[in-house]
Amino acid sequence: MNVRCYLDSTYLKTALQAGISDMDNINIVEYCVREAIEEQFKLVMIRPEFVAIAKEIIMQSNSRVLVGTVIDFPSGDHSLNFKLQEAQSAIAAGADELDFVIDYKSFLKGDLNIVKQQVLECSRLVLQNNRTIKWIIEVAALNATQIIQITTLIKNVIIANFKEDVYDSVFVKSSTGFFTKNDGSIGVATIDDIKLILENAFPLPVKAAGGVRSYEDVVTLLVLGVKRIGTSVAKAIADAAPTNTDY
Numbered sequence: 264m265n266v267r268c269y270l271d272s273t274y275l276k277t278a279l280q281a282g283i284s285d286m287d288n289i290n291i292v293e294y295c296v297r298e299a300i301e302e303q304f305k306l307v308m309i310r311p312e313f314v315a316i317a318k319e320i321i322m323q324s325n326s327r328v329l330v331g332t333v334i335d336f337p338s339g340d341h342s343l344n345f346k347l348q349e350a351q352s353a354i355a356a357g358a359d360e361l362d363f364v365i366d367y368k369s370f371l372k373g374d375l376n377i378v379k380q381q382v383l384e385c386s387r388l389v390l391q392n393n394r395t396i397k398w399i400i401e402v403a404a405l406n407a408t409q410i411i412q413i414t415t416l417i418k419n420v421i422i423a424n425f426k427e428d429v430y431d432s433v434f435v436k437s438s439t440g441f442f443t444k445n446d447g448s449i450g451v452a453t454i455d456d457i458k459l460i461l462e463n464a465f466p467l468p469v470k471a472a473g474g475v476r477s478y479e480d481v482v483t484l485l486v487l488g489v490k491r492i493g494t495s496v497a498k499a500i501a502d503a504a505p506t507n508t509d510y
Contacts, residue, residue: 265501266481269490271331271470272299272497273308275440289313293320300326304497306360307331311353318357331360334385337441339364339401343381350388360395362470362493364439367401370413378413382420390429397434397470397491400460403442403450407459414463421467434491435464438473449473454483461488478503 274295278288292309296317299307306329309317317330332353335341350361363385369377382398389396400413414435421433437452437460444450451474460469471484472493478500481492496506 264482264485266478266485266492267303267497267501268305269481269485269492270304270497270501271306271308271472271491271493272302272304273440273472273493273495275308275310275333275336275495277310289316292316296320296328297324298498299328300324302498302501304328304501305491308333308360308362308493310336311349311356311358314353314356314358329359330357331362332358333399333439334361334363335366336362336364336399337439338368339366339399340368343377343384346381346385347388350385354389354392354394358394360397361389362397362399362436364399364401365413365417367404367413370416371404371409375416378416379420382417383424386421386425386433390425390432395432395434397436399436399439399472401439401442401450402437402452402456402460403444403473407455410456410459411463414460418464418467427466430466431468434468434470435460436470436472436493440473440493440495442473454487457484457487457489475500476506 278285292313296307308331311332314332321328334349335346366378386396398417402410417435442450457471468490470491471489475492475494499506
C-alpha cells in the first residue's frame with residue numbers, strides 16, 4: 264500500500280530545540296521540503312516562519328505538495344486575537360493548511376465559551392480563505408472522557424455554524440508531539456485515543472499525529488478511518504523502514 268498521499272511530513276523544531284544554528288535549521292526545513300516533493304507526500308508541515316521558503320521551493324519545482332503550518336504551537340493558550348493574527352500571517356505567506364492547538368487548558372478549567380469562540384472564529388477565517396484547518400486537541404493532556412467532550416465540542420461548533428460542504432476541510436487532530444508528561448516523557452496518541460476521536464468527530468475527518476512510528480501504524484490508522492497522518496519520519500514510514508523516533 265502506497266501511504267505517501269496520506270502523510271504530512273513534519274519538522275517543527277526550533278533551532279534551540281534542535282541544538283543547532285538558525286541556518287542549519289533552515290537547511291533542515293529546505294531538505295524536508297525537497298524530500299516531500301521527491302517522495303510526493305501530501306504535505307510538508309513546518310513552523311510559520313518557514314512557510315514562504317517552502318512555498319517558493321514547491322512552486323519552483325512545479326509540485327503539488329501542500330504547505331502546512333502550526334498556529335499557537337505547542338501551548339495553545341494564547342488569545343483568540345493571537346491565533347487569528349498568526350493565522351492571517353501564515354495564510355498571507357501561502358500556507359495551505361493550518362493546524363491550530365486548541366486551548367485545552369481553558370477547556371480543562373471549564374471555560375468552554377473561550378474554546379468555542381476560538382474554534383468558531385479561527386475556523387471561519389481559514390475556511391473563508393479556502394484553506395484547511397486542523398484542531399489539535401493534545402490527547403496526552405486529557406482523559407478518555409475529556410477527549411470525547413472536546414472532540415464533540417469542535418464537531419458541534421462546526422455543524423452549527425458552517426455548511427456541510429466544508430466539513431472535509433475541518434480536521435480533529437490528536438497531538439502536537441511536544442507535550443511533556445509529569446514523568447518527563449513525550450505524550451503521544453494511542454490507538455484507543457484515535458478511536459475515541461474517530462467515533463466522536465464524524466462527519467469531520469481525523470488526523471493522527473504524535474507517536475506514529477511505523478508503516479504498520481499508518482496502515483492500522485488508515486483502516487480505522489484516519490484521513491491524514493503527521494510524522495517526522497515520513498520517508499522511513501513510506502519505505503517501511505525501521506525508525507527510532509518518539510515523534
